Amino acid sequence: MKFVTAIRNEQHFIGLVKEDQVIDLSSLASIKNVDLPATLREAISLGDVFLGRTEKLVSMEEAVKHTYLLSDIKLLAPIPRPSKNVFCIGKNYRDHAIEMGSEADIPEDIMVFSKVPTSVIGHDEVIPSHSSITAQLDYEGELAIIIGKTGTGITKEDAMNHVFGYTIINDITARDLQQRHKQFLLGKSLNGTCPMGPWIVHHSAVPNPENLSIVTKVNGEVRQNGNTSDFIFDIPTMIEELSKGMTLEAGDIIATGTPAGVGKGMKPPVFLKVGDSIEITIEGIGTLRNEIVE
Incomplete structure (x- = not known):
């Protein structure tokens, strides 16, 4: 479904x-x-x-x-206005962690940040360039988990029973804001920088979410070509860690991290510009498409 x-x-x-x-x-x-x-x-x-x-x-x-x-x-985005921030797992692919720094940047413990609800937009909606604020807008194609059952202290063994389904998120990031403020929230939460969709696929139609190809194209050029089998922290681990002392509620959203190939990781870096079209395709889910506008 x-x-x-x-x-x-x-x-x-x-x-x-x-x-x-x-x-x-x-x-x-x-x-x-x-x-x-x-x-x-x-x-x-x-x-x-x-x-x-x-x-x-x-x-x-x-x-x-x-x-x-x-x-x-x-x-619209499947959940146009989440009830809380979107949870995001950082550096959850080894090659992406390395391209953003070095092998020393590969996390030993799960890394979590968030995007505010007002950043969410849907499939084919436009992403503002925010050119007066940032000159380094970047893309990150990600599989997102939709929580279906509320819980606290969820174990790895029970974690998948709390998943309703899956969608796609483009974790658009202002890299210069991220670096300047020494944290992720502002650089990740500009209006329109959390495209989501085009739909939520029920978990019954995605038997193995940890073996899905994920491809991001900018203007038709493949930039990211990864697979969720390369997660450092698997989905049960994400859910268990997030729910330790914090309640995950039905409708909560967890973006699972992005593979290598982001604009900042290119040599030299190549950031998004007005007119660029970004398409993220995840096997078994679909394609999320958005364009950068002034």
Whole structure:
């Protein structure tokens, strides 16, 4: 199952993607008096109840009247306004840690920072260049985990039971701000610097999230070509470490790190400019596309 948050005729809705079409679950639920939350984040918190209601809705005869071409709707980020910052795992690929410094930069313990909710945008939305603030805008293609079940002190053995699904994040970063402020939050959180989408793929459709190819292209040129099998810290470890003394809630988002090939790691560095198009494709998930604008 692929779930989206979308707009049609100025109406927001939760949708289920079927090939090149999307079923408007929100409209169907309304006319059939099926209890469905207003947002995908809230729906995710229902767990299997949400999946059961989805199956019921799409099996109805009326579903065909509430099915549209993807090209006729506007996709938003699957979770347009997260309830808290997006968790981000830093330097989780060995080669990326080295390209950003040296082998001494490979972390021995998990490294975590965050991006604020106002940085989130969707597929095909534009990324502001923020040229008055930064001259070093960079890309980072990443697999993102969507938490489906709230928990604290989650063990590695139980961690995958807390995963609802997966999406793609472009961790756009102002490298000069990151360096100047000696921390990550400001350089990672400018408006529009957390493209996410195009949808959330339920975990049942991604049997092995730690063996997925991830490719980032800038203007059609391959810049990153990695695989999640190269994680330093695997998904159960990420969830266990984050949930130690801190509650992970349904709808929380964890970006799992980026492979080598970022602009800053090139010799000389090559940063994003107005007009650049970035496409991130992750096997089994899809393609997230955005463009830099002034």
